[in-house]
Amino acid sequence: MLPSTMNVTLAISNKSLLDKVTSIISSFKDVGLVKNVKDYQELMPELEKTDKNLFFVIDLTSETFSAVTAKAQDIVTDHDKNVIFIVNDDQKTDEKYSAILDNVIGANFKLIELSSLISDLKSETGSDNFPIPINNFYKVTAFPCDIFVKLGVDKYVKIANEKDPVDDNFIQKFKAKRVDSFYVKSHDFYDKCTALFSDKLADVKLFDTKEEYVRKSQEILHGMVKDLGVNEFIVSKVNETLASVEKELQKPNLKKVFNLFEKMKGTFIYDHSYLTMMFCNILCKHMDWESEQVRSKLAMASMFHDLGMANPKKAFYEGAGKSKITTMDQELSQEILDHGRIIAEMLQADKEMPQEVINICLNHHEGLGPEESYPRGLTGTNLTQLECVFIVAHDFVLELYKIAFNTSKIQKAYDAVAQKYTSGNFKAIMKAFEVALEEEIKPSI
Ligand SMILES: [Fe+2]
Ligand SMILES: [Fe+2]
Incomplete structure (x- = not known):
């Protein structure tokens, strides 16, 4: 929420734009003085004030204030979340704005976009x-x-x-x-x-035909992945690998696993498994592990890891951490704590199943030590790099659910993961992930 004495300075020369911004700013509670500055000379002394309760909206599209562009980054350094720049829509993704993306809005914004931007910048916590x-x-x-x-x-x-x-x-x-x-x-x-x-990506009953439903659910999942900054090349590579995993499942020895896989299509288990596979691939790319073999092992692990859970709805609780899980209803807590072991045993039935895939399934909730990890309470020093890649990608996806896939909060999801996984083999993975986030994911969202 804006502090009670938040005073706003508007540097906007276009009348209709100024009216639009003013009406939104005024709709916020607790705004004090709203001041319009007429030119660069009038704006600069305002920007030099160190009062934390000042808020600025500056229109860089107008000639009057365009000279501010060169100082935009310094202004953000000084005023952090208390400044919004309006830029031409087609320049929003310009490199010069990449470091201050959270503070930039396109000139043709909808009313709700500016409201949301201000609220995102100003009220990170405490929302009901x-x-x-x-x-x-x-x-x-x-x-x-x-x-x-x-x-x-x-x-x-x-x-x-x-x-x-x-x-x-x-x-x-x-x-x-x-x-x-x-x-x-x-x-x-x-x-x-x-x-x-x-539940399902889309409920079949919402659509007239099954084909329409399948088309819609694929569209939604694909859209989600694209919104998260995963490039088309990775999406198509992952989809190819997924097709070969499905072929693998035709083996008579894997009949049980196949049935479970079919059952979980369109559930939370499938959605987050698919997303985990995407982020495993991104991490591999930044670890320089580009082999098809590695990709295929991680794809299998992604799609199988939660099949030991009989009810897909229960998978929703899997990321809660051992200390919380053990306080849940006993049957539920037992099922969650056992699900890695159950699927690992089922996979043993196929003699050709790579041991790494079985181990990832068994260990996908490890890494945080005896207090929070299960079933064994291992840390990154007892896990392989491949297991660590999976654990990080999987946990990041669970964090994405917590931020409700709001891409402007992606740093928060990363930070939550980085804070947890610091031991042994996680170190190199988190380094690679940081680079992936800055160089690949952020620029494309
Ligand atoms: Fe799990
Ligand atoms: Fe999972």
């Missing part, structure tokens, strides 16, 4: 409202609770009631307005929204 990516609502046929759209800090408008039917046209209407998340109240998020993360 949770964003859920709009595509996740294809997973259910009725809204699990009251649904809101965000209009500004603490401003939400209800657009659907609990139990209202979901339909494609309704979602498309909001997508057309560039709404990418719906909001729910925090208590509803925890109590009623599990299906939005653990």
Whole structure:
């Protein structure tokens, strides 16, 4: 929330743009003085003030303030999250703005975009409202609770009631307005929204034909991966490998595993397994492990690792950490703690199954030591690099669910993983991941 004495300086010369920004700024609670500066000379002394309660919106598209462009990065260094630059839409991805991307908005922004940007910059914590990516609502046929759209800090408008039917046209209407998340109240998020993360990519009943459903769910998963900055080349490579994993599963010895794999298609297990495979590939690229053999082992491990869990909905709890899992209902906690071992045993039935794949499945919740890891409580010094790559990619995907796939918070997801995995073989992997994030993922989101 904006502090009570937040004073705003607007450096915008175009009248209609100024009106648009002013009306949004004024919609925020707790804004004090709103001041318009008429030129560069008037703006500079304001920027030199060190008052933390100053907030700036500066229009770099107008000639009056274009000279500020050269100083943009320094201004962000001084004022951090208290400054927004308006730039030409086609220049948003320019290299000169890459370091201050979070502070930049295109000139043709929608009202809601600026509101969201301000709220993202200003209120990182303490919100009572949770964003859920709009595509996740294809997973259910009725809204699990009251649904809101965000209009500004603490401003939400209800657009659907609990139990209202979901339909494609309704979602498309909001997508057309560039709404990418719906909001729910925090208590509803925890109590009623599990299906939005653990169920199918799209509910078959929402569509007239099965073909339409399959097309839609592939479109959603593909879109998610692209939104996360995974390039087309990796997506197509991974899809090829996935096809060969499915072929592998035709072996009579793997009949049981095949049945489980088929059953989990369209569930949380499939979604997060597919995403894990993508991020394994990105990490491999930055570790200089480009062999098809490695890719194939990680693909198998990705698609098999949670098949030991009988109910896909339970997989939602797998990343909670051992200390929390052991406090859950005993049956549930036992199933979670055992799922790696169960699938590892099933895979042993195939004599040609690489031991590394079996070990990854067995160890995919290891790495944090006896307090938090299961089943054995190992650290990075007892795990191979390949196992560590998988663990990091998998945990990062679980973190992405926590930030509701909001790409502007991707650093937060990375930081959460980096903070946890610091021992032994994790060190080299996290270094590679940092490079991947800066050089590959961030520039493309
Ligand atoms: Fe798992
Ligand atoms: Fe998993």
